[in-house]
Amino acid sequence: MDSPAFLLVFFLLPMFLCFPGGAPDLEADRAALLAFQAAVGRGELSWDASTTPCSWVGVKCDGGRVTGIRLPATRLVGQIPAGTLGNLTALQVVSLRLNALSGPLPPDLVGCKELRIVFLQGNRFSGEIPAGLFSLDKLVLLNLAINSFTGGISPGFNNLTHLETLYLERNQLSGEIPDLDLPKLVQFNVSFNPLNGSIPAGLRRMSSDAFLGTGLCGVPLGACSPTREKSKLSGGAIAGIAIGAVVGFLIVAFLLVILCRRGGGSKRAAKAEAPRKSAEAPRMSAASEMALRGSGAVGNENGLPAEAVYLSRYGKSLVYLKPGEKVYDLEDLLRASAEVLGKGTTGTTYKAMLETGMVVAVKRLKDFNLPEEEFREKVKAIGAMDHQNLVPLHAFYCSKDEKLLVYDYIPMGSLSSILHGESSSFSYSVFMFFF
Structure with missing residues (x-):
């Protein structure tokens, strides 16, 4: 063996390995994106395989690598296979919200060590939240809301020490919430999941809106009932309880038979009157309920209930701007309780709490004289x-005299408080408005 040549190769090989392989890495990113397009694009993604992926719609590059995918409400359908997103090792931002993606999250997401922001809400993902997700310790914002995830909330979330936002509402997550210690967490929501038990100490600083529609208790919700020790019953006591239950059931059944016989005449009269009442009922539903709501709503002439009475006479409906499931309609909005968030030169903004517990922001425009078609x-x-600085606009209502815009409700305070009083949360607000 030629000793000088061997030594030359020995010393130069590590130097070649240290140089970044920009072109091969970008080619690997292209292959992963094309596999993603073939699996869930279904003709909706018009990516040209002959061009650089950095020029494709919804794809962002930095330093010769794909660092961002933003494809909200683009009619993506199906399951994301392994070998697609997980191969984008420089990925920092992914936004696939409001699509029809299904199945479990791809397990190879663990390869995206640079991920910071993930928006997957409004899809049909199912299964448990994969454990590999908890190794992405650079995550700042994680939104998995309005899906079908099951299982419990893992203590592995404690590994995400940079997490500022965690949205898990409207899934099928069950059990108790573990003791989460996330000091940077400022936005959290697990509403409308079959959860139970006491809210852990690390989450008691959150608003009660974060726990609506659950079986949880404790601060900031109502106090938990004291634990009762279960007493052991003897066989005789159990037999006595069973016999008493049977006797009580027979007595109640006997009384019901007597009452039914005596009330037969009045029942027939009520049946004859029922069709007339049911025919009158629809006239009272939307208008009367909104007009009579007193608690939690605005009662003056500028309040949302008065406008809802007016709108209910016209019979128009909300116009949704994004495809996908419509989780509320105009009648739900009319029945919502509302409070004024602020007034400006273009109109008044309300916080509307729907009967399902969902909260939206409604902007009522004033002095808008555009023709209806141009306004639409x-x-x-x-x-x-x-965009990063825009709150998503979901729907609008337009008639001759009324125009409403329905946005996401962002509970971050006013612009004045962000600019002058709460500078620590300003950067986070920008993140929320971006998506």
């Missing part, structure tokens, strides 16, 4: 925008 075109153009 402008609103649809706004709804198509997907």
Whole structure:
């Protein structure tokens, strides 16, 4: 063996390995994205395989690598296979919200060590939240809301020490919430999951809206009932309870038979009157309920209930700007309790709490004299925008005299408080408005 040549190779090989392989890495990113397009794009993603992926719609590159995918409400359908997103090792931001993606999250997401922001809400993902997700310790924002995830909330979330936002509402997560210690967490929601037990100490600083529709108790909800020790019953006591239950059931059944016989005449009269009452009922539903709501709603002439009474006479409906499931309609909005968030030169903004517990922001425009068709075109153009500093616009209502815009409700305070009083949360607000 030629000793000088061997030594030359020995010393130069590590130097070649240290140089970044930009082109091969970008080619690997292209292959992963094309596999993603073939699996869930279904003709909706018009990516040209002959061009660089950095020029594709919804794809962002930095330093010759794919670092961002933003494809909200683009009609993606199906299950994300392994070997697609997980191979994008430089990925930092992924937004696939409001699509029809299903199945479990791809297990190879663990390879995306640079991930910071993940928006997957409004899809059909199922199964347990994969444990590999808890190794992505750079995550700042994770939104898995409005899916079908099952299982419990893992203590592995404690590994995400940089997490500022965690949204898990409207899934099928069950059991107790573990003791989560996430000091940077400022936004949290597990509403409408079959959870139970006491809210852990690390989450008691959150608003009660974060725990609606669950079996949880403790601060900030009502106090938990004291634990009762279960007494052991003897066989005789159990037999006595069973006999008493049977006797009580027979007595109640006997009384019901007597009451039914005596009330036969009045029951027939009630049946004859029922069709007339049911025919009158729809006239009272939306208008009367909104007009009579007193608690939690605004009662003056500028309040949302008065406008809802007016709108209910016209029979129009909300126009949704994004495809996907419509979790509420105009009648749900009319029945919502509302409070004024603020007034400006363009109109008044309300916080509307729907009967399902969902909260939206409603903007009532004033002095808007645009023709209806031109107004609809402008609103649809706004709804198509997907930017860091914009709150998503979901729907709008338009009639001759009333125009409403329905947005996500962002409980971050006013612009004045962000600019002058709560500077620590400003950067996070920008993140929320971006998506």
